[in-house]
Amino acid sequence: MVQTWQRGGYEVSTDPGRLNLPVIHGFLRTAYWSEGIPLDIVERAVAGSLNFGLYEAEDQLGYARVVTDRTTFAWLCDVFVLETARGQGLGRWLIGCVIAHPGLQGLRRWMLATADAQALYRDFGFEVPAEPERLMARQIKDIYKGAAQGRAGGGAAGAVSRR
Secondary structure (H helix, E strand, C coil): CCCEEEECCEEEECCHHHCCHHHHHHHHCCCCCCCCCCHHHHHHHHHCCEEEEEEECCEEEEEEEEEECCCCEEEEEEEEECHHHCCCCHHHHHHHHHHHCHHHCCCCEEECCCCCCHHHHHCCCCCCCCCHHHCCCCCCCCHHHHHHHCCCCCCCCCCCCCC
């Protein structure tokens, strides 16, 4: 079910039909966390996620994406507000809408990664994990920089056989 929130002349919507993929891709391909990301990867990520678009009329100004099972876990990612719309509290409002989504209530764990917005997310209850040694990540740095030559690191190359 599509959810919407309104504030002044702005709207946040989970309607996937309103998403402007060129705007989303245009931002993400230059963002520090996804530099060089190909359009087809953005399309697949959007298709597999709960998406929140931030709009003024029909113009998309921002975006947030949640990867979730809608039962126990959510990963908040790809959050942005276009530079021309910053300084109005729209990013904070967008995150508030994400956290308030009825389908994301009662989750045991929310996670995200940020290099520069810790203070913003702390206001919504995010904190450095109490036991970070329990968390692990598998990350392939600069994966999108070689996208033109083919993708690396995602397949079973070098996998251990368990016969």
